[in-house]
Amino acid sequence: xxxxxxxxxxxxxxxxxxxxxxxxxxxxxxxxxxxxxxxxxxxxxxxxxxxxxxxxxxxxxxxxxxxxxxxxxxxxxxxxxxxxxxxxxxxxxxxxxxxxxxxxxxxxxxxxxxxxxxxxxxxxxxxxxxxxxxxxxxxxxxxxxxxxxxxxxxx
Numbered sequence: 075x076x077x078x079x080x081x082x083x084x085x086x087x088x089x090x091x092x093x094x095x096x097x098x099x100x101x102x103x104x105x106x107x108x109x110x111x112x113x114x115x116x117x118x119x120x121x122x123x124x125x126x127x128x129x130x131x132x133x134x135x136x137x138x139x140x141x142x143x144x145x146x147x148x149x150x151x152x153x154x155x156x157x158x159x160x161x162x163x164x165x166x167x168x169x170x171x172x173x174x175x176x177x178x179x180x181x182x183x184x185x186x187x188x189x190x191x192x193x194x195x196x197x198x199x200x201x202x203x204x205x206x207x208x209x210x211x212x213x214x215x216x217x218x219x220x221x222x223x224x225x226x227x228x229x
Contacts, residue, residue: 106207191220
């Protein structure tokens with residue numbers, strides 16, 4: 075099992091945001107390969123990353139190659155949830171070909187509603203080298219599938 079801790083840029087802790095120390099990063103035009111599809115869309119297996127307007131960074135769009143009308147907004151969770159960590163079980167480690175936590179880029183799906191929310195329960199994990207990807211459910215972490223992007227009341 076791999077455990078990754080995400081931190082905002084500039085933090086001294088290890089990070090699984092898209093930029094790696096070697097400069098290998100996820101960027102617009104990259105095609106992510108979900109070998110098993112994603113929950114609810116088993117036939118959508120390849121998704122191309124698309125940049126949004128500069129003022130919307132670090133958000134991006136992940137659009138299905140097979141069904142271009144299917145797309146998801148993604149964001150590196152460290153930018154919004156600095157204490158978020160992800161456990162990647164051995165099956166996903168093997169299927170994604172991850173050799174270390176540094177090989178994994180973590181993104182979360184954002185739902186644009188009132189308020190907008192992030193799916194912290196099912197992050198997208200991408201092998202930075204191969205672009206193999208999977209949605210890795212965090213069964214015992216206590217995260218929610220619809221975590222508000224606005225501060226919690228009383229926080």
